[in-house]
Amino acid sequence: MPSINTDIAALLPRLRRFARTITYHREDADDLVQIAVERALSRSAQWEAGTRLDSWLFRIMKNAWIDEVRARMRRDRIFAPEEAGEHVGDEGAQAQQQRMAIQKAVSLLSDEHRIVVALVLVDGMPYKEAAEVLDIPMGTLTSRLGRARAALQELLSDTARTAR
Structure with a gap:
């Protein structure tokens, strides 16, 4: 039976894609994934076995992003990411x-x-x-x-x- 750590690791590509879409900055997306994974691992006892781990992680990530946006009170905008050229x-x-x-x-x-x-x-x-x-x-x-x-x-x- 795989551990929750292994299951979370398998979801990393989907988490990163979701983070890139809602943050539209590579660095913010990476930070958001890290925050969500840290929260999930530290609170793994709260996850109910038999429920969808991906839904639980997406919810953690969504809430972490809302927290981040509220904390910033400003938005940093760039015209296009460096790799776009x-x-x-x-x-x-x-x-x-x-x-x-x-x-x-x-x-x-x-x-x-x-x-x-x-x-x-x-x-x-x-x-x-x-x-x-x-x-x-x-x-x-x-x-x-x-x-x-x-x-x-x-x-x-x-x-x-x-x-x-």
Whole structure:
């Protein structure tokens, strides 16, 4: 029977992807994953065997990010991460530009919309499970996701119009 440590280690790629989506900064994402894993390991007795470990960890991470945002009282913004310029001039430049436009659009969403997008669209979590992670009714999740999709579509169409 695998230990909780092994199970948490197996979830690290998903945790990091979720963190990158809600923080949109690599360093903040790494810090958030570390905080969440530390909290989970120090409070492993609180996890109920037989329940979904990934949902428990996503909830810890979401709460840690809310705590961090509240503590900062300001946002540090960058135009594009340093690694975004790695592929300028090669054949993948257009794909890179599209990816950057999507990342920028996601970063402009409200926190609650970005979290829903991260869980459902990026991580592929089922609606019911995402609603449980966020501790909200299913209807609230679907309406937030619908509004987030509409906002993304609007932001991306604005980006396409200004790029012409």
